Amino acid sequence: MxxxxxxxxxxxxxxxxxxxxxxxxxxxxxxxxxxxxxxxxxxxxxxxxxxxxxxxxxxxxxxxxxxxxxxxxxxxxxxxxxxxxxxxxxxxxxxxxxxxxxxxxxxxxxxxxxxxxxxxxxxxxxxxxxxxxxxxxxxxxxxxxxxxxxxxxxxxxxxxxxxxxxxxxxxxxxxxxxxxxxxxxxxxxxxxxxxxxxxxxxxxxxxxxxxxxxxxxxxxxYKLFNLKVIATEVFVFFLWTFILIRTILSTTSQDQLANGILLLAVTIIGIFLIRSVIREVEQREKLERLTEELGKANDRLKGLDELKTEFLSLACHQFRSPLTAIKGYASLVLEGSYGKVNPSVKEAIDKIFQSSDNLVDVVQDFLDVSQIEQGRIKYEMEKVDMKLLVEEIIGELRPNISKAGLEIIIDAPRESYFVNADKGKLNQVVINLIDNAQKYTKEGSIKISIEKEDGKVVTRIIDTGVGINEDDIGKLFGKFTRTTNSKKTNVNGTGLGLYIVKKIVEAHKGRIWVESSGVGKGSTFFIELDQA
CATH class of the missing domain: 1.20.1070.10 (Rhodopsin 7-helix transmembrane proteins)
Known part of the structure; x- marks a missing residue:
């Protein structure tokens, strides 16, 4: 031929x-x-x-x-x-x-x-x-x-x-x-x-x-698993063909019997091999499809999350203006700008003022979260003395803290504690932590200490309040996270304050964490920033 x-x-x-x-x-x-x-x-x-x-x-x-x-x-x-x-x-x-x-x-x-x-x-x-x-x-x-x-x-x-x-x-x-x-x-x-x-x-x-x-x-x-099945089938097919030809061309009955038994064994093994490869391929393809579906679902969730953040930002902006107006007019009424007010009416107006003030804070928290997630917060860095900043904040908050029956102490040697920071944002962080310490401390004191440690400025806000369960410490800085004790002590919290604080500190390339000996034993919040 x-x-x-x-x-x-x-x-x-x-x-x-x-x-x-x-x-x-x-x-x-x-x-x-x-x-x-x-x-x-x-x-x-x-x-x-x-x-x-x-x-x-x-x-x-x-x-x-x-x-x-x-x-x-x-x-x-x-x-x-x-x-x-x-x-x-x-x-x-x-x-x-x-x-x-x-x-x-x-x-x-x-x-x-x-x-x-x-x-x-x-x-x-x-x-x-x-x-x-x-x-x-x-x-x-x-x-x-x-x-x-x-x-x-x-x-x-x-x-x-x-x-x-x-x-x-x-x-x-x-x-x-x-x-x-x-x-x-x-x-x-x-x-x-x-x-x-x-x-x-x-x-x-x-x-x-x-x-x-x-x-x-x-x-x-782009279907390599199918290729694996095809390759296995081709290999087994050629193996069967080779042994079959050997069996047909055998010159003695003993060789034919041996090759026939071998052909039978290889046929059975080949069938099981092909089936096992097919099962493996089906499982991998199923996993691949599930992974692809999960990826698409994740993309959809990301899109929805972005829409949620945009809606939240828009809603907060719309809410803030009327709330500020309500708070402002209530303040004017309380101060007597519109004349004398009946004591019972004044009490009602005071409640309106306090409620609107709390709601303004909630709206501001949501607005801050939306801006953080959209990456729209701008930081104007400058040289800030941490001790002076804390003293100014304590001067503003001392009347309310004293009214709550608490003592506030600052412990810092007489020297400068400069850090590179956005003063307004850092002010927000310290106010939030001191305000939290006041809310969750029924009696005792709040102490703020400032120290220099290995090129860092470490600020501690120490309270004698309700303390934190060890299981809650790891998730305390998460979004919408509140501990069991905090819910009992202060029902109005949103669970966003510490999340915002953490994001701001991280934007300053700093570190924030909390330590507590347990429930009822107070807590200590740490802010660590690079020394300027």
């Missing part, structure tokens, strides 16, 4: 196996069309091999007609394949079925007239030579080239419209891979025969390997 025939038969087997295993992994329209494309290409190669190997010229003519029919199906199937490839939502237009007409006309003409394309075959030494019907062969060539051009027009159109990089890569791979195959096939099996060179027709089918491989790779490139 000539080596050209052996090569053609090998190409036929490779094309058929690749077609089968790809169709086996997924039965979408694109895979079915690819399978038909591969089978028609394999039939073309098979009949070419049979033509070259045929000794009877009459049989050779039959094989020649069959490979021209198979070759005529290749561009047609590839055209329909190009319509579906990477178009998941493509709705097939039934009007395109009329394009089958020229193919069926060619098939009908070849079957009715055996010499429609090949007028005569004659032996030229060891090789066969052919005389073609040039008029019909020209029509056949126009048909073939037209469908190839239409196919690439569709693929290039899909490439231009594709926005996803993965899809564009797959389309590029299919276009270049199949284009090389079609060019080689048309040169050696369409154009050269037209000029009388029929000796190289066995070269064209080698392009099948390039075409089928490029399409297969493009389809399974």
């Amino acid at each position: 000539p080596y050209q025939v052996i090569i053609l038969f090998i190409v036929t087997i490779i094309g058929t196996i690749l077609s089968y295993f790809l169709l086996r992994s997924d039965r979408r329209a694109v895979n079915i069309l690819f399978s038909i494309f591969s089978i028609t290409a394999a039939l073309w190669s098979l009949n070419l091999g049979l033509f070259l190997n045929a000794r009877n010229l009459n049989n050779a003519l039959s094989f020649a007609n069959f490979y021209y029919i198979a070759a005529a199906a290749i561009p047609l199937v590839f055209f329909y394949f190009s319509l579906f490839f990477k178009r998941e939502n493509y709705h097939f237009n039934k009007n395109l079925l009329w394009l089958l007409t020229p193919f069926f006309l060619i098939v009908y003409s070849i079957l009715v007239d055996r010499n429609f394309i090949v007028e005569q075959i004659f032996q030229n030494g060891v090789e066969k030579d052919v005389i073609l019907n040039f008029r019909n062969y020209f029509i056949y060539t126009i048909y073939f080239v037209s469908f190839v051009v239409l196919s690439y027009f569709g693929l290039l159109k899909s490439y231009n419209y594709a926005k996803d990089r993965t899809i564009r890569d797959q389309l590029r791979l299919v276009v270049f891979g199949t284009l090389i195959g079609f060019v080689l096939g048309m040169i050696f099996n369409l154009f050269l025969p037209a000029f009388g060179n029929y000796n190289l027709i066995w070269v064209g089918p080698l392009s099948i390997i390039i075409m089928v491989s490029s399409i297969s790779y493009a389809i399974i490139r």
Whole structure:
């Protein structure tokens, strides 16, 4: 058997196996069309091999007609394949079925007239030579080239419209891979025969390997788990085939029995191996789908969170103005700006003032959180003396603290404690911590100490209040977090104050933390900033 025939038969087997295993992994329209494309290409190669190997010229003519029919199906199937490839939502237009007409006309003409394309075959030494019907062969060539051009027009159109990089890569791979195959096939099996060179027709089918491989790779490139199943099946199939051939070619009954037992064992093991790989692949693909769904859900949640933050910011801005007006007018009434007020009315107005004041603080907390999360807080850094800042704050808060029956003490040696900070934001941090200490301390004192430690300025706010449970310390600076004891002592808190404080301190590249010996034993808040 000539080596050209052996090569053609090998190409036929490779094309058929690749077609089968790809169709086996997924039965979408694109895979079915690819399978038909591969089978028609394999039939073309098979009949070419049979033509070259045929000794009877009459049989050779039959094989020649069959490979021209198979070759005529290749561009047609590839055209329909190009319509579906990477178009998941493509709705097939039934009007395109009329394009089958020229193919069926060619098939009908070849079957009715055996010499429609090949007028005569004659032996030229060891090789066969052919005389073609040039008029019909020209029509056949126009048909073939037209469908190839239409196919690439569709693929290039899909490439231009594709926005996803993965899809564009797959389309590029299919276009270049199949284009090389079609060019080689048309040169050696369409154009050269037209000029009388029929000796190289066995070269064209080698392009099948390039075409089928490029399409297969493009389809399974981003489904590597399916590739693992296909590789396992191919390996097991070839192993079975090898042992089966050994069994058939065994010269003794003992060898046949041994090889038969081995074949049975390998068959059982192979089946279990394929099933286990399929199960593994299904689990991984399921995990991959879940991961993708979780990613999409996470993106949606992030979007909703951003919308929530924007809404919160807008709502807080809208609330703050009327609340400030209520608080202002209530203050004017209490101060007597509108004349004397009845004591009972004054008491009611005072409640309005206190409530509006608390609500202003709540709105401000929400506004600060929204600005922090949107990254819209601007910090104007300057050299700030921590001791002077604390003394100013204590001067403002001392009346309220004394009214609550608490003592406030500052413990700091007479020297400067400079840090680089936004004075307004740092003021907010210290006020918040002292205010918290007052709210959660029923009796005793609040002590603020300031020290320099290893290039840092450490400020401690120490109270004798309700203390903190060890389990609550780790989550105290979280958003909307309040300890059990704090809820009992102060019901009006939002759980945002310490979250805001932590974010501001971190923006200063500082550190804040809390220590407590337990419930009822007070607590100590630490602010650590770099010394300026």
